[in-house]
Amino acid sequence: MFDFSNVTIWFDALLRQTLGLGDFWSILIECILVGVLILAGYAILAICLIFMERKVCAYFQCRLGPMRVGPWGIFQVFADVLKMLIKEIFTVDKADKLLYFVAPFLVIIASVGTFSFLPWNNGAEVLNFNVGVFLLTAVSSIGVVGIFLAGWASNNKYSVVSAMRGAVQLISYEMSLGLCLITAVILTGTMQVSGIVEAQVGPWNWLIFKGHVPAIIAFLVFLVAGNAEANRGPFDLAEAESELTAGYHTEYSGMGFGFYYLAEYLNLFVVSGIATTVFLGGWAPVNIGIEGFDGIMNLIPGIVWFLGKTFAVVWLLMWVRWTFPRLRIDQILKLEWKYLMPLCLINLVLMTIIVAFGWHF
Amino acid sequence: MEDNNKSYFGEIGSAVKTLAIGMKTTLTEYFTKKSTEQYPENRKTTLHVSARHRGRLVFSRDENQNYKCVGCTLCEKACPNDSIKILTEMVEDPETGKKKRKLVDYQYDLGDCMFCELCVNACNFDAIHFTNDFENSVFDRDKLVLHLDKEVYTGGSLPNLIDGGAPLEIGKFNTKTK
Numbered sequence: 001m002f003d004f005s006n007v008t009i010w011f012d013a014l015l016r017q018t019l020g021l022g023d024f025w026s027i028l029i030e031c032i033l034v035g036v037l038i039l040a041g042y043a044i045l046a047i048c049l050i051f052m053e054r055k056v057c058a059y060f061q062c063r064l065g066p067m068r069v070g071p072w073g074i075f076q077v078f079a080d081v082l083k084m085l086i087k088e089i090f091t092v093d094k095a096d097k098l099l100y101f102v103a104p105f106l107v108i109i110a111s112v113g114t115f116s117f118l119p120w121n122n123g124a125e126v127l128n129f130n131v132g133v134f135l136l137t138a139v140s141s142i143g144v145v146g147i148f149l150a151g152w153a154s155n156n157k158y159s160v161v162s163a164m165r166g167a168v169q170l171i172s173y174e175m176s177l178g179l180c181l182i183t184a185v186i187l188t189g190t191m192q193v194s195g196i197v198e199a200q201v202g203p204w205n206w207l208i209f210k211g212h213v214p215a216i217i218a219f220l221v222f223l224v225a226g227n228a229e230a231n232r233g234p235f236d237l238a239e240a241e242s243e244l245t246a247g248y249h250t251e252y253s254g255m256g257f258g259f260y261y262l263a264e265y266l267n268l269f270v271v272s273g274i275a276t277t278v279f280l281g282g283w284a285p286v287n288i289g290i291e292g293f294d295g296i297m298n299l300i301p302g303i304v305w306f307l308g309k310t311f312a313v314v315w316l317l318m319w320v321r322w323t324f325p326r327l328r329i330d331q332i333l334k335l336e337w338k339y340l341m342p343l344c345l346i347n348l349v350l351m352t353i354i355v356a357f358g359w360h361f
Numbered sequence: 362m363e364d365n366n367k368s369y370f371g372e373i374g375s376a377v378k379t380l381a382i383g384m385k386t387t388l389t390e391y392f393t394k395k396s397t398e399q400y401p402e403n404r405k406t407t408l409h410v411s412a413r414h415r416g417r418l419v420f421s422r423d424e425n426q427n428y429k430c431v432g433c434t435l436c437e438k439a440c441p442n443d444s445i446k447i448l449t450e451m452v453e454d455p456e457t458g459k460k461k462r463k464l465v466d467y468q469y470d471l472g473d474c475m476f477c478e479l480c481v482n483a484c485n486f487d488a489i490h491f492t493n494d495f496e497n498s499v500f501d502r503d504k505l506v507l508h509l510d511k512e513v514y515t516g517g518s519l520p521n522l523i524d525g526g527a528p529l530e531i532g533k534f535n536t537k538t539k
Contacts, residue, residue, distance in 0.1 A: 060387050064397040323387040324380070339373065 005123030099153035106146030162247030166238035203289035226271035444473035
C-alpha cells in the first residue's frame with residue numbers, strides 16, 4: 001500500500017539537503033505548506049458538504065434541490081459563498097464587541113483543529129500524537145466556548161437561551177462521545193490515530209467487525225452523540241429556527257455567520273471522519289481474506305477509501321437529520337444521562353471483558 | 362397517543378422500533394420519483410396543469426362566438442374583491458317595444474381577483490368560467506383589466522393547455538429543451 005510518508009520524507013530532504021536550509025526555515029516552510037493544504041481541504045470539503053446537504057435534503061423531501069446555477073445547480077454554493085463574502089459585517093449596538101468578534105474564530109479553530117487529526121492516507125496524518133484521541137476530544141470542546149460566547153456577546157435574549165442550550169447539550173454529549181472512543185481504544189490498545197488505523201488493516205480487522213457487539217453499540221452511540229456534538233439533526237435545538245430565530249448566530253452577518261455555517265458542516269464531516277477512523281478502518285481498504293480481491297482493493301488509494309467511507313457516514317447522518325423532528329431540551333438531556341451514558345458504561349465493561357478474555361476476532 | 366406505561370427497557374425497545382419506522386419511510390421517499398416541475402423549461406413539453414386550475418376568468422361562448430351574459434350583475438355582487446364591473450344599458454326591442462338590458466362592457470380586473478370562483482357559482486346562465494391559463498403576467502397593471510365581452514378567448518399561451526397540457530407524470534422532468 002502506498003505510504004504517503006515517502007513524499008513527506010522526500011520533501012523534508014529536499015529542503016534540508018538539496019536546498020541546504022536550516023531547521024527553522026525548513027520547519028517553517030513545511031508548517032505553512034501543511035496549513036495551506038489543511039485550510040484548502042477544509043474549504044473544498046465545506047463546499048462539497050453544503051451542496052450535498054442541499055441535494056440530499058431535497059431528495060428526502062421529494063424535491064430536486066438547486067437546479068438553476070450551473071448543471072444540476074453545482075455552482076449554487078459558490079454563488080452563496082460569494083454573497084456571504086461581500087456582505088457587510090456589522091454589530092449590534094450593545095453587543096460585547098471583543099467577544100462578539102472572537103467567538104466565530106473559536107468555533108472555527110476547534111473545527112479546523114479536530115479536522116487536522118483525521119488520517120487521510122497511510123502516513124498522511126497531520127496531527128499524530130500518542131494521546132491523539134484524547135487530545136482530539138479536548139480540542140473539539142473549544143467549540144462550546146465559541147458558541148457560548150457568541151450567544152452571550154450578542155446581547156440578545158434568544159441568543160442567550162440558545163447558547164445555554166448549546167452548552168448544556170455539547171457538554172453532556174461529550175461524555176458518551178468520549179466513552180465510545182475509549183471503548184475503541186481498549187480494543188486497539190493505542191490512542192494514536194495512526195495506530196488505531198493500522199490496527200484495522202487486514203482482513204475483517206475493522207473495529208466494527210473485530211469488536212462485534214460492543215463495537216457496533218459504540219459506533220451507533222457515537223453517531224448519536226456526534227450528531228448532537230455537531231448541533232445537527234434532531235439535536236439542533238441550539239439553532240431551533242422556529243423558536244429562537246437562528247439561535248446563537250442570530251446577530252451575525254457576512255463571514256461571522258459564514259464561519260458558523262462552515263463549522264457546522266465541517267463538524268459533521270469531522271464527526272463522520274472520526275467514526276470512520278475509529279470504527280470503519282480509516283483509510284484501510286476492504287479486505288476479506290481472499291488474496292486476489294484484497295490485492296485489487298489495496299490498489300485503490302487510501303484517501304479514496306477514507307473519503308468514501310466518511311461521506312457514507314455523512315449521508316447516514318443527513319438521513320437521520322431529515323427524518324426526525326427536533327427534541328426538547330429536557331428530552332435531550334434525558335436521552336443522554338438516562339440512556340446513552342449508562343449504555344456506554346455497560347458497553348465499556350462489556351468491551352473490557354471481551355478484550356480481557358480475547359473473545360474478539 | 363398510546364399510554365406511556367412501558368418499563369425502562371420497554372421504552373428503549375419501542376423507541377428503536379419507531380425510529381426505524383421513520384428511517385424506513387424517509388428512505389423510500391429518497392428513492393421515489395421527484396415531483397418537482399422544471400417550469401420555464403418544460404412549458405411546451407411535459408408541463409401539466411389540471412383543467413380545474415383557476416387561472417383566469419373567461420366568457421363561455423357557443424360555436425358562433427356568442428356569449429350568454431345578460432348583464433344581470435349577479436357576479437359583480439358576488440365578487441368579494443369588486444374585481445368585476447358591469448356596464449349595461451336599456452335597449453328597446455324594435456319588434457316588441459319592450460325594454461331589455463344589454464351588456465355594454467364586462468370589466469374583469471385580474472389583478473384584484475382572488476380566484477374564489479364565487480362569480481361562477483353565482484351566475485345563472487353559465488356565462489363565465491375559469492380556465493387554467495396561468496401565464497398572465499404583464500408589465501402594466503392596466504393591462505390586467507380585461508374586457509371579457511370584447512375579447513374572444515381562443516386558448517392560452519401554450520398548446521393544449523386548456524385540456525391540461527401533457528399527461529401528469531410524476532418524476533418526469535425536463536431540464537434542457539424549452
